[in-house]
Amino acid sequence: MSSNGRPEDGRLRQALLGAAVVCLAVLPIGGVAALRSVSLATATVLALAVLAAARGRRAAPVPSPGAAILVPLALWALWASSSLLWSHAPAYTLRELRAEFAWSLATMVVFYVAADGVFALRTLALTVLAGLALMTGLALVLAPFGDPFAAGIWHGGVGAYATYLVLAAPVLIILLAPPPVGFRGPTTVLVAAVLLCGLLLAAARLTDNRMVWIALAAIGATATVLAGLRWRAAVLRAPVRWLGPVAVLLVALGVLFADAAREKARVHFPPDTTVVETIERDPRLPLWSHTAALISERPWTGYGFGKEMLRQELRGSLGDPTLSHAHNVFISQWLQTGVVGLALLIALLAAIGWRYVRFYRSANDALALLGVVGLSLLAGFIVKNLTDDFLVRSNGRLFWALNAAILGWGIRQERASP
Numbered sequence: 001m002s003s004n005g006r007p008e009d010g011r012l013r014q015a016l017l018g019a020a021v022v023c024l025a026v027l028p029i030g031g032v033a034a035l036r037s038v039s040l041a042t043a044t045v046l047a048l049a050v051l052a053a054a055r056g057r058r059a060a061p062v063p064s065p066g067a068a069i070l071v072p073l074a075l076w077a078l079w080a081s082s083s084l085l086w087s088h089a090p091a092y093t094l095r096e097l098r099a100e101f102a103w104s105l106a107t108m109v110v111f112y113v114a115a116d117g118v119f120a121l122r123t124l125a126l127t128v129l130a131g132l133a134l135m136t137g138l139a140l141v142l143a144p145f146g147d148p149f150a151a152g153i154w155h156g157g158v159g160a161y162a163t164y165l166v167l168a169a170p171v172l173i174i175l176l177a178p179p180p181v182g183f184r185g186p187t188t189v190l191v192a193a194v195l196l197c198g199l200l201l202a203a204a205r206l207t208d209n210r211m212v213w214i215a216l217a218a219i220g221a222t223a224t225v226l227a228g229l230r231w232r233a234a235v236l237r238a239p240v241r242w243l244g245p246v247a248v249l250l251v252a253l254g255v256l257f258a259d260a261a262r263e264k265a266r267v268h269f270p271p272d273t274t275v276v277e278t279i280e281r282d283p284r285l286p287l288w289s290h291t292a293a294l295i296s297e298r299p300w301t302g303y304g305f306g307k308e309m310l311r312q313e314l315r316g317s318l319g320d321p322t323l324s325h326a327h328n329v330f331i332s333q334w335l336q337t338g339v340v341g342l343a344l345l346i347a348l349l350a351a352i353g354w355r356y357v358r359f360y361r362s363a364n365d366a367l368a369l370l371g372v373v374g375l376s377l378l379a380g381f382i383v384k385n386l387t388d389d390f391l392v393r394s395n396g397r398l399f400w401a402l403n404a405a406i407l408g409w410g411i412r413q414e415r416a417s418p
Contacts, residue, residue: 012050012059013116017123019043020114023107024127024401027394028135028164030155036394037103044106047113062113063411068351073108076344077101080305080337087304096306100392104400111401115408118180118366124405125174132168133196135161136203143206155394162209163381163390165200167398169219170376172196173369181366197249205256213257215384220249222379226360226372283320284327284387290317291326295334302338307392309336329385352403353378359410367413374406 022039026032053059064070080101087093115121135154139161142148149158175193178184204212224246228235235242294303294310303309311324326332334342353375360371381399385391391399 012046012053013114013120016043016046016050016110016114017120019046020110020401021123021127023110024124024398025131027398027401028131028155028161030152032155040103040106040110040397043110043114047110050113051109060116062116063415065112065407065411066355069348069355069407072344072347072351076341076348077105079341079344083302083304083337083341086301087306088309089304089306092306092309093304100396101305104396107397107400108404111404112408115405116412118409121181121405121409122174122183125171128168128171128402129175129196132165132171133199135164136196136199139203139206140199148206156390158207159209159388160390160393160395162204162207162212163384163388163395164398165204165207166212166215166219166380166384167377167395167402169200169216169380170223170373171402172200173223173373173376177369181369201252201256205260208260208263210257210260211384211387213253213260215380217250217253217257218383219376219380220246220253223372223376226375230360230368230372283323287314287323287327288331290314291331291335295331298338299334300338300340302334302336302341305336305341307332307336307389325389327388329382329389329391332389332391349378349382352407355407355410359414362414364413367410370406370410370413374403374410377402377406 019039019042023036023043026036026039050059051062054062081097084090084093084097111124115124138153139148142153149161154161154164172193174182175189175196176182176184183189200216204216224243228242291314294313307325314323314325315321326335330342330346333345337344356371356374356378358371359367359374362368362371377399390396
């Protein structure tokens, strides 16, 4: 039952939470596009029904995330939509606006409204962790029989899968945190966390992606520094208990990064090529140089919304079919929507980050924990997308879903706290 005592409101919110769980569960799975669309559409209708009931005072109110977040979000959406007027390929921009912006905005609404209490937040977190266990376990089971990412089980391929691991990793903090938000306590929870961490690292190694290790290290370092500063008394009382596992994890990430870099040099470059030489010969360097030249021709407006707006031009100029987009989320936004669109995206991310800083500085430890999770999520996502652009499709929706859920519960908690 909801906080205003209306059983019909409670049933509606339970239905919304169930639909949101289905949305999260199917996001990383390939070959289920129809199910993704139907589940998100259903959840959107339920979220709008909850908002309508709240507005009509028939249900518990849904607090606004505030103008600091809503204004840059609305301006970014409006500017990206306006790019249809000057798009290099209007039909492609229109299709991408429907596939990306429309569904991403729906995702934000669904998960912001759905995260109306600690039970909802914990349920969504467990859904992400269960999906992580399934998707990493499946990758490891398929690995002995060939390339596990060639079967089309993961939506978006190996690059999207590596980003999925980075997005899911901060949720492990909730598993290890104390109640009411976290699950720490029973030994089984600690065992599950260790197993999940091991599965994540093993699956990340299968991707042969170098940036995934730097992004995971950014998540670990961000969470460790923030937690250490916030709960410094506990760290000083038991430094080995707090810092020992983190040190082991960071060393493991460094070793795995070096191993992945050597493997990439062995497989994709001539014999005796060093790791440093592979970085110097990275095809993204000439790509970014060429992209900068294209941006200089339309610096303010860009070429129109759509990640692969200039795929033919980039492929033809660079002679590499894999270089169909800018391979950097910020350069990609500049190329698509000009410096105006880039500034609005940065403003939105900064506004979300500042809200997490507010959570972190709260006297409420549960809210501070969410601030740690949110800031770690932003750090990992930004670092991972410095060499790629996965603010699209399932990864983009997962990113917005996690942020919306954290903000949804956190802002409600802010209102409830003294």
